[in-house]
Amino acid sequence: MNKGEYMSGSNFIRGTLLLTGASFLSKFLGMIYVIPFTNMVEETGMTLYGFAYIPYTILISVSTIGIPQAVSKFVAKYNTLDDHYTSMRMFKVGSLLMIVTGIVAFLIMYFGSGFFASLSLDPATEDISLDEVQHAMQMISFALLIIPSMAIMRGFFQGNQSMGPTAVSQVVEQIVRIAFLLIAVYVVVDVVGGTNATAVGFAAFAAFIGAVASWVVLGVYWKKRRKFIQRPIDQQKVKKNIPVKQLLKELFRYSGPFVLVGIAIPLYQLIDQFTFSHAMAAIGKEAESSIAFSAFNVQGHKLVIIPITIATGLSLAIVPEITKAFNAHQLDRVKKQSNQALQIIMFFVLPAVIGLVILADAIYGGLFGIRQLEITSTVFAWYAPVALPFAFFTVTSAILQGVERQNFTLISLGTGVLIKLLLNAILIQQFAAVGAIIATWIASTVAVGLNLWQIRKAIAFPYRKFFKLSLLMVIFTAIMGIVLILVKWVMGLFLDVYENRLHAIITMLIGVGAGGIVYLYLGYASTLFERITGRRIAILDRIIGR
Numbered sequence: 001m002n003k004g005e006y007m008s009g010s011n012f013i014r015g016t017l018l019l020t021g022a023s024f025l026s027k028f029l030g031m032i033y034v035i036p037f038t039n040m041v042e043e044t045g046m047t048l049y050g051f052a053y054i055p056y057t058i059l060i061s062v063s064t065i066g067i068p069q070a071v072s073k074f075v076a077k078y079n080t081l082d083d084h085y086t087s088m089r090m091f092k093v094g095s096l097l098m099i100v101t102g103i104v105a106f107l108i109m110y111f112g113s114g115f116f117a118s119l120s121l122d123p124a125t126e127d128i129s130l131d132e133v134q135h136a137m138q139m140i141s142f143a144l145l146i147i148p149s150m151a152i153m154r155g156f157f158q159g160n161q162s163m164g165p166t167a168v169s170q171v172v173e174q175i176v177r178i179a180f181l182l183i184a185v186y187v188v189v190d191v192v193g194g195t196n197a198t199a200v201g202f203a204a205f206a207a208f209i210g211a212v213a214s215w216v217v218l219g220v221y222w223k224k225r226r227k228f229i230q231r232p233i234d235q236q237k238v239k240k241n242i243p244v245k246q247l248l249k250e251l252f253r254y255s256g257p258f259v260l261v262g263i264a265i266p267l268y269q270l271i272d273q274f275t276f277s278h279a280m281a282a283i284g285k286e287a288e289s290s291i292a293f294s295a296f297n298v299q300g301h302k303l304v305i306i307p308i309t310i311a312t313g314l315s316l317a318i319v320p321e322i323t324k325a326f327n328a329h330q331l332d333r334v335k336k337q338s339n340q341a342l343q344i345i346m347f348f349v350l351p352a353v354i355g356l357v358i359l360a361d362a363i364y365g366g367l368f369g370i371r372q373l374e375i376t377s378t379v380f381a382w383y384a385p386v387a388l389p390f391a392f393f394t395v396t397s398a399i400l401q402g403v404e405r406q407n408f409t410l411i412s413l414g415t416g417v418l419i420k421l422l423l424n425a426i427l428i429q430q431f432a433a434v435g436a437i438i439a440t441w442i443a444s445t446v447a448v449g450l451n452l453w454q455i456r457k458a459i460a461f462p463y464r465k466f467f468k469l470s471l472l473m474v475i476f477t478a479i480m481g482i483v484l485i486l487v488k489w490v491m492g493l494f495l496d497v498y499e500n501r502l503h504a505i506i507t508m509l510i511g512v513g514a515g516g517i518v519y520l521y522l523g524y525a526s527t528l529f530e531r532i533t534g535r536r537i538a539i540l541d542r543i544i545g546r
Contacts, residue, residue, distance in 0.1 A: 022167035026174045027309045031302040033178040037203065038368045040189050043294040043376070044127045045196040050298040051120045051128075052136035052204045054269045056109065056144070061263040063105035064148045067094050070251050071152055075159025084232040085239040090247055091156045097248075098148035106144040113137035119274045122281035127290055132197040140204035147211050153218045160229065165221040169214040177210025261397045264413050265308075265390055268443065269297055271420050272436050279428035279435075288375055292433035295376035296383035299368050303380075304387045307352040308394065322402030326459075334459055338399045339466055342392070343532045346470050349391045351477045351519045356384035358484045359511045362497045365504035373498050375433075382437045389444035396451035400458070408454045416447030469532065476522040484515045 038046055071094050075087040109116070117133035154166040184202035188194035272293070280289040325333040356363060360381035365373045393416075397409045420443035427435030455461050488511060495503035523529045 018163045018167045022170045024306075024309045026170050027305055029171075029174045029178060031306060033182060034299055034302045035367050036182055037185060038299055040185050041196045041199055041203075042369075042371065043291045043299075045200050046294040046298045047290040048128055048132055048136055048197065048200045049203055050269075050294065051117070051133050051273060052140045052200075053207075054266060054273050054297070055116055055137070056140045056204075056207070057266040058263055058270055059105045059109055059144060060147055061266065063101040063144060064098065064151050067098060067148075067152055067155070067251065071155040072158040074251060075156060076161070079160065079232075082232075082236065083240065085236050086242055086247075087159065088229075088233055089242070090251065091152070093244055093247055094152050094155075094251065095149055098152045102145050102148040105148070106141050109141035109144060110138050113141070120277065122277040122286060122289070124281040124286045125277055125289055126286070129197075132200075135197060136200050136204045139201045140207050142205065143207035143211050146208070146215060150211055150215050150218065153215075153222070157218075157221065162221075162225070165218055168221075169217040172217050173210040173214035176213035177206045180209045181206035261394060261409065264393055264397075264416075264447075267413075267417050268420055268440050269301065271417070271424055272297055272440075275424045276428060276433075276436055279425045280432065283429050283432065285432055288372075288433070291372055291375055292379050295364070295379040296433070296437060299364070299376075300380040300383045303356065303363070303367075304384055304390075307349045307387050308391045322399060326403050331459055334403065335461055338402075338455065338459070338461060340532065341395050341399065342466050343469055345391050345395055346466075346473050347523065347529070347532055349388050350473055351480055351515070353385050353387050354477050354481050355484060355512065355515045356387075357381050358481060358488065359508060359515075360384065362488070362504045362507035362511060365497050365501060366508040370498060370501050370504060379433050379437070382434050383440075386437065386440050386444060389441070389448045392448045393444060393451065396448060396455060399455055400451060403455070403458045405454055405458050408451070412447045412450040412454070415450060416443040419443040419446055469528065472526070472528055473523075476519055476526075476528070479522060480515050480519040483518050484511055487511050487514050 034046075037049075041049070071090060074090050078084070078087045078090070113134045114130075116137055117130045121128060121130055121133055123130075150169075154169065157163070157165040181203045184206065185199040188199040188202060189196070276293050276297075277286070277289050280286055280292070322334055322337050325331075325337065361373060361377035364377045364380045368376070393412075397406075397412075400406055400408055420439050423439040423442060424436055427439045429435070431438060452463075456463070488507065491507045491510060495507055497504035497507050520529075
């Protein structure tokens with residue numbers, strides 16, 4: 001490998017780590033702020049916030065239609081061809097398109113908030129009103145005006161192999177949003193004695209404030225780097241005037257698969273939002289509807305998304321590498337990288353899921369409070385396992401994109417969503433709150449199964465090695481689970497997580513620590529981690545003395 005290739009690989013790895021780290025930090029902050037937020041507005045307020053935030057997430061994905069990621073891919077391609085002029089034209093065309101779609105998305109959510117509120121809330125639900133839901137939706141809708149155009153700026157920087165602006169703006173956006181949210185909610189609830197609905201309205205508006213902060217960061221980066229971006233355009237001798245129609249056609253061809261992956265998880269949440277309250281009211285459980293919905297679709301989801309972030313970061317990393325190997329007809333390399341991606345997901349997400357299930361009451365009670373913990377912890381324990389199919393769907397979709405089968409994602413996701421739609425209300429009426437989670441299990445697992453089948457069909461992928469190492473991970477996870485059960489039993493002799501929040505926090509910290517140490521040691525001592533990633537963990541080498 002020559003120096004240029006080495007530097008290229010080094011920059012790729014550094015950029016991937018930077019984006020993955022920023023994404024993880026952003027998700028982690030997104031989980032941490034929910035703790036004080038929940039304590040101030042309780043589960044009812046969090047449900048109200050979730051009613052606004054979930055459709056907003058869908059509209060963000062639909063309004064951007066995968067364009068920022070597609071622009072990244074488009075810019076990288078044409079820069080490689082030394083056609084920087086076309087890259088800049090695409091950025092300008094895409095930016096104009098994002099401004100338009102952002103305005104349309106805002107209008108849909110703001111003026112359609114009454115309709116969305118009626119879908120989300122059954123009139124029998126007494127602790128939340130339709131007006132409150134509508135107000136929260138209208139407050140969050142303002143962010144739709146600027147986020148799509150902000151996102152395409154990030155995509156342009158990434159296409160120029162500059163990951164810093166995306167990473168920094170992402171973290172700054174989250175920090176500013178959370179700071180505004182917590183301060184506003186505290187002032188409304190604890191200082192002026194306002195209502196939960198008013199506090200949640202300000203919390204929803206925080207998305208707009210965070211987006212503005214992100215734009216400021218991106219603007220500073222643009223001002224600093226504009227001359228470096230413009231220089232190769234000025235030096236380009238031959239400038240092709242590709243018709244705008246052709247540019248958009250290529251852009252949309254790239255963008256489709258990205259938006260499908262982006263809205264997969266929010267779609268399952270949206271189906272719950274539009275069916276859960278009505279189905280629970282139909283079986284006379286409207287009183288616990290808001291509490292249960294909040295426990296799995298807001299707070300619980302924030303916890304579950306942490307291990308899924310590993311999958312997101314990994315999928316971003318493997319797409320260009322698998323694409324490169326596939327186009328070079330190096331199928332053995334494609335299979336090896338795909339297998340590695342699936343194994344890493346299994347290695348990290350499986351034990352996280354089992355740990356969350358066993359310690360559900362301690363984790364939920366310690367983080368969000370012990371109010372009605374019998375309901376919230378049970379729902380959360382059932383929801384935790386969806387992390388595995390969600391993570392696998394993200395990565396398998398990325399693999400399909402790498403081997404030019406991205407259109408199949410529409411079939412697998414569509415099948416999953418259809419199953420969720422057909423089963424959700426039926427299972428909720430049969431099993432109450434847990435029924436919605438079972439429907440998500442079934443739907444997402446079928447979607448993953450279809451993706452795995454298509455991967456095998458596309459590249460004759462052998463699953464034997466994956467299943468063999470997965471069995472070892474299952475064994476190690478079972479050992480970790482036994483340790484956690486013993487630790488929890490011993491702690492239960494002295495502590496009561498249902499009566500004392502401090503007891504829940506202590507049980508959570510000791511349990512998570514013990515489980516993590518046991519699993520990582522087993523993975524390290526057996527060389528499992530080394531076989532999956534191809535490298536040892538230096539810090540563990542020093543600690544254990546190898």
